[in-house]
Structures are given as structure tokens and as C-alpha cells.
Amino acid sequence: MPRPTLCARPHQRRARRSLNRSRSSSRREPPLPVRDGLGPARVRVHGGPVLAELTERFGPDARAKVLGGEVLCADGTVVDATTVLAPGGVVFLYRDLPVEVPVPFDIPVLHRDNDIVVVDKPHFLATMPRGRHVAQTALVRLRRELQLPELSPAHRLDRLTAGVLLFTTRRELRGRYQTLFARREVGKTYLAVAQTVPEQIPAVVRSRIVKHRGTLQALEELGEPNAETEICYLGGNQFRLTPRTGRTHQLRVHMNAIGAPIVNDPWYPVVEDIAAEDFSAPLQLLAHTLEFDDPISGRRRHFVSGRSLRGD
Template sequence: MLGGNVLQEFRTRFGDGAKVLAGEVFCADGTVVDASTELAPGTVVYLYRDLPDEVPVPFEVPILFRDNDIVVADKPHFLATMPRGGHIAQTALVRLRRELDLPELSPAHRLDRLTAGVLLFTTRREVRGAYQTLFADGRVRKTYLARATGTPTVELPAVLRSRIIKERSRLQAFEELGESNAETYVEPLGMGVYRLTPRTGRTHQLRVHMCSIGVPIEHDPLYPQVLEVAADDFSRPLQLLAHTLEFDDPITGAPRRFVSARSLQKG
């Protein structure tokens, strides 16, 4: 952006400010741009492109909880948290903004597109920072359930620590030598099901750690090897579920605990 009023800049540069007025332009943090938004020079904004070839994700986004500050959704597999790459309208953020008529809705954290489960959004920009800071400071307790195949190469339960790197040019994250930046507590629950408690939040951390001990998560198209999956193939959801989310509410101080109603597939 050149700076100043965004609506006016869109009209000057593109001859049309309709997307701004429709609430389809937003800042990097998910804030919706409106007719009064003023931004500094060099600020990047994003808009919802018209994507006629975007494949609809045929699953609903149930709401587990809603009040004036937050919305807690039970995200399905295959639905991205927020717009990125070729996923724009078919994201939890865009769907819920439209379905709930909450233009300032913003995710407090993210789940991978292929991971299902508990996902927290804030409803107003005034409270966004307080909830996002909870996640940034590691003050949220998260547990996941995973179904995996194979025999673990380490004795479980165990804390897995490693250095995980994710580069934009590579689909897979990878482990390398050096100071660890990723930590996961892994507990076997029997019948190929594991409870995973991440103590850090690296990209693909749980998938990389499970694969590293010889028990890759079922239906994972990236680990241990990259598999081609058609965009409209929803038949093999990754068996990874964000099961619980717990924290002390930064606004009220009350303890919060949300549990996914979803379950892993058997076999």
C-alpha cells in the first residue's frame, strides 16, 4: 500500500473499492479492512480472490462455544484455518465470518489444513491480542489424538525433542542437528492410538516426531513420503485430532476447557 485510506487507494489504483466495502480485504493479522481503515506506507493487505476452481470442502464447521469474545470451532479435516495459497473461500475463517456475520473474526492460533479439532477465534479486534498472546507465550495446554501404524523405536511414554525446520520451498519439514526447538510428549493409549502433548508449536511438529520414531500418522500424505492426492479426494483424512484446549481466560480469569466432539477413524 502507498499509505493512507485503503478504500481511496483501491479506487485510485484499481478504479473499484467494492472488495473493501464487501469486507473482502484484510490485514496480515486477519483484521478486516473497512471504509475508514488507514494504513502506513508499505503495509501489505490481502483480498479474497475469485477462485471458480476452488474445490468445496464438503464438511460443516460445528461451533463448540461462543460468547462476546471468542468462538470455538470443531474444524473438520481438509479445511484450512485461514486464507493461504489456493485456499481462500474454503477456509474456516472465511466460512465462519460469513455464517456468523462476524467480520472481525480472527484465529488466535492455527491448525494444519489436514488436522481436525478445536480451533479458537476471537470475535473483536479489541480482545485479539490478549488471546493470541496466550498461544505465543505457551500458556495454552493442548492435547492431540493420533492413530499411527508401526512399532515405536523408542520406549513410550517419552518426551521427543529435536530441531525442526520448515522451508517454503519444501513440502516436508525436516529435522537437523542443533539446539532443539520442538518438544512433544507422546503417550500410547493402545490399539495404535497415541495422545500427543506439544510443548512447542513448530510446523508439522507432531507429524515429524511421530514419523521419526517409526510410527507415522495414518493417511499422512507427506510423512514419511510425499504422496499425490487429488484436491477433491476426501476419503483418507489424516488421523490427527486437536482434542482438547485449556487455558485461563485472559479477560475474565476463568478456566476454560474445550473438547472436540470428533473421533479418529478405526483401522
């Protein structure tokens, strides 16, 4: 019987050491490169023979990938039929792409240099792969169109939200720009068109917003506020929104909470079933401006979307 292969150096046989090294390696870049705009999937294992586990979890296609030498451990070791990993270890492989409805809108580039790419994302296009949206995402499409395999988003916009979106061109820059957003050093303004306009409009909305796994809507709950939005009424049914925090669906939740749900919002106040191929009613929410001090050049950056909303 062949000896089991461990994703480790030969002298590191104990499961605990293998697990520690897998955890350390998982923080580095994946051992497989970006291919056709898409990076490899990262799978955390339950522990034991990897071939048996991947076959049970993902079926015969995953088994074929292992036997074909297409699955790698975090340290770059090729997984084979004898590979054993401790619980919590990770492996990498290229996923099989789902069938997706093409999003029929271009992604205009507002700015491009050696460090960053700024685009005007259309409605209905996710920022990066997640769930059933993989190839039809801004990240994968831009990697392919611009031939920039290390392109990465510095922040995210909801799939249904259009507007200014910032990417870094090289992986060593990603953390410096992401830190700007984490430290709230980026000025962001949004435009929105509301279904109704309440009699009283608060200047600032503060609440506690939580998003539970497996649910579409984010919810407001009692407790210490973790979300804050400045609201400016522009007249008609139009608003300018300035988020001071970045919770999931924050602007949509806060507009709904004040009695002014955003036009064409399929999730607030109630969840509506919209066909994947229906692009006729875009959410009337636009990431209009983005402003920050560039951590590389030191220059003040200011970008404005060229898009408009119905009702503007």
C-alpha cells in the same frame, strides 16, 4: 503532465518520509474492511509508479483495480495513475478468488460468547486464507455463517488436522488470546492413530525442526532443539500427544521420527499427490482438547472435540 500522487500528506514529499509513514501505517488495521468474509490483500511494492508495478506483477486485472479506485495505500489514500511509492510501501486491494473445491464438511460450534468462538474444525479445511485456499477456510466460512466480520484465529491448525480451534470475535481482543499461545499458557492434547507401533516409544521427543520456504515437508536438523512433544501410548495403534512447543508439522514430524507415522499422512514419510477433491482418507490426527485461563473473564476454559478417529 500531472504531478505524482504520494500516499502521504501534501507536505511529506520525500521518499524516505513516505516509506517511514507506510511502515508505521502498515501496523494498523487495513484501510479496507472485511468484504464477504475476506479481508483485503496486503501488497508490498518495490518502489516507483504503483500502476506500472502492479500491472507488471499481476496483469491487466490489477491495472483495472487501480484505475477503478479500488486500491488504497496504508494511510487510506486511493491509488491512481500517478501514485508513486517508495520501496517497501504497501497497498491494499481485494483479491480475485481462485476456483476452489468446496470442503463438504460442517464446522460445529462448541462455544460462542461475546469474546470467543470455539469450533470443531473438520479435516481438509485450512484455518485461514493462504495460497490456493481462500474462501474454503474456517475463518472465511465462519465470518460468513456467523456474520462476524472481525472474527480472527487465536492460533492455527494444519489444514489436514481436525479439532478444537479458537477464534476471537473482535480485533481488540485478538492480541490477548494470541499471547496465551505465544507464552505457552494453553494446554493442548492431540489424539493420533499410527501406521505402525515401534518397540520402544520415548516419553518425550525433542529435536530441531525447520520448514524451508517452498517445501512441503518440515525437516529435523542438527542443532539446539526447538520442538518438544510428550508422547503417551494408549494401546493398539493409538497415541495421545502433548506438544510443548508449536513448530510447523511438529507432531507429524515427531511421530514419523520414532517410526510411527500417522495414518493417511500424505507428506510423512514421503510426499504423495492427493487430488484436491479426494476427501476419502483424512489424516488421523485430532486436536482433542484445549485448556487455558481466559484473559478477559479469568475463568478456566476447557474445550473437547466431539470428533473421533478411525481406530478409536
